[in-house]
Amino acid sequence: MKEIYVSVDVETDGPIPGPNSMLSLGAAAFDEEGTLLESWQRNLHPIIGALPDPDTMAWWAKNPEAYEMTQRGQLPAKDAMCEFAAWVDSLEGKPVFVAYPAGFDFTFVYWYLMRFVGRSPFSFSALDIKSYAMAKLGCGYRNATKRNMPKEWFSERKHTHVAIEDAIEQGELFFNIKRWQG
Template sequence: MSVIYVSTDVEVDGPIPGPHSMLSFGSAAFLADKTLVSTFSANLELLPGASGHPDTMAWWAKHPEAWEACRQDLRAPAGAMADYVKWLDALPAKPVFVGYPAAFDFMFVYWYLMRFAGRSPFSFSALDIKTMAMVMLDKEYQTITKRTMPKRWFDPLPHNHVALDDAIEQGMLFCNMLAECRR
């Protein structure tokens, strides 16, 4: 086993890290055969001087249960990211970041890792599920959404904007796609 796929989802209060905070993140480590090896999640304290973006906060107002879930048991980012690096380093293979959309989720996770832990076990790269779907379906990138993906790729799991739940859901999606690719 050379790699382990770490499906990761973030919940945030704005479009970029620094001026805005990562509120919560969850990661689910999967083997290619869809075995869930381990999970990690943390709800984070807000960054000093950061504030919620009005558009993002309006979105949160429509999802009060998810907001409540990511504001419980808050941890300081430095401690959470140090523990996350330890968790990633303890996985049985090299971690590969998997996201949907990877550019957004990875931007926050990478920024927090570098700022608070000083390094990223993922290096500089992330695997994007939407790009993988574009290639598998031979469609234009902008036409790909979860609604346009084949139903067979999805397990009956909730997408509730709780970071760990969403990370598990998208990790199962990725593994289903990977299995189809390799057939």
């Protein structure tokens, strides 16, 4: 079965799921050649009992347009996550979760899927773009930062902190790294 690379980006009101909430979830599905097939996004109501992290909210105060985007058309987390799981299940191929950094985005998405859907269509797996870049560059993990990456890896899209836009941009970054012969 062919793989479908699902580039995922989340926007949150804090560093950890449960005590903090995921505000927005964006995903872009790419085929094995890097063609964007479809995309999906939902904004979520904060979890009952969760509280925004003061440091994260101070960061959002410096990015008000992006924060405003997370507040539009919010759905209950259960509804959004059930829709997301159904969307991933509908993709024609085996889904591979891709993110930058995967440790952050996957933590939120997996936690939300398990809590509100009871399963993850990605199983326990996530592909971290930064780790992939480290291997391609032959450098240490701490040196595999965007400022050290070749310019040709980057998408022409801006990183906006709008989940769907960043999911597409990061998916393009992944495939540019994958194609790089450097």
